[in-house]
Amino acid sequence: xxxxxxxxxxxxxxxxLAGDTEAYRRIVRQYELxxxxxxxxxxxxxxxxxxxxxxxxxxxxxxxxxxxxxEDFVAWLRGIxxxxxxxxxxxxMRRDNAMDRFRQEIVSVLDPELEKLAVNLKxxxxxxxxxxxxxxxxxxxxxxxxxLERRKGAELATELGMNVGALYTMNHRANxxxxxxxxxxxx
Numbered sequence: 314x315x316x317x318x319x320x321x322x323x324x325x326x327x328x329x330l331a332g333d334t335e336a337y338r339r340i341v342r343q344y345e346l347x348x349x350x351x352x353x354x355x356x357x358x359x360x361x362x363x364x365x366x367x368x369x370x371x372x373x374x375x376x377x378x379x380x381x382x383x384e385d386f387v388a389w390l391r392g393i394x395x396x397x398x399x400x401x402x403x404x405x406m407r408r409d410n411a412m413d414r415f416r417q418e419i420v421s422v423l424d425p426e427l428e429k430l431a432v433n434l435k436x437x438x439x440x441x442x443x444x445x446x447x448x449x450x451x452x453x454x455x456x457x458x459x460x461l462e463r464r465k466g467a468e469l470a471t472e473l474g475m476n477v478g479a480l481y482t483m484n485h486r487a488n489x490x491x492x493x494x495x496x497x498x499x500x
Contacts, residue, residue, distance in 0.1 A: 323382055330378060337377075341370050347387050348394055355398055365401060369394045438495075445494035453487040456480060 321343065328336035348369055352362045372393050373380075380389055446457055452473060459469040470480040 322386055326377060326380065326382065329374075337374055340373075344387060344390055345370070348390050351391055351394055352398070356401075361401070365394070365397050368397050372397070441495060442491070445491050448494060449487055449490060453483060453490070456484050457487050457491070460484065 322340075325336045325340055329340065345366060349362055349366045352365050352369075353359075356362050356365070369390060373390055376393075380386065446454055449457065455473060456469065466477050466480055470477045473480065475483075
């Protein structure tokens with residue numbers, strides 16, 4: 314602990330232990346960046362960082378009487394943060410495993426029925442889509458066909474006598490027309 318930390322920390326902790334909540338707010342403001350940075354290095358989502366940082370400071374407040382004034386306060390807070398991270402990862406793993414089991418159960422129950430429905434719907438949708446494609450202007454049909462055949466845009470543009478930008482614009486318009494056509498046939 315540096316002299317400036319010692320100068321700030323000892324009287325502030327003493328004030329907190331005497332019931333001064335504003336003094337604890339000063340501690341949080343002083344050390345929150347270090348703790349949030351530590352947590353952010355371990356977590357992917359900012360919301361999780363915020364939640365765990367708050368849990369760290371709540372736990373620190375509840376256990377402040379156990380802190381020895383000659384120790385490193387940031388290290389003590391990081392120790393609390395490590396424990397909160399362990400708890401977080403354990404509970405997340407249990408939750409993820411439970412969700413996986415739930416998904417597997419749902420799939421085993423619904424899969425046979427969904428497969429039957431999917432086959433019927435797939436055939437109907439393909440027929441509707443082919444009907445919609447046939448209604449497109451010739452150039453747009455060729456662009457859609459080229460996309461389905463996974464042809465390169467530059468090659469298709471050359472074949473159709475247009476530049477790649479115009480091809481992509483026309484492809485976008487064709488997709489919009491197809492979506493509209495498919496929606497109309499659903500009604």
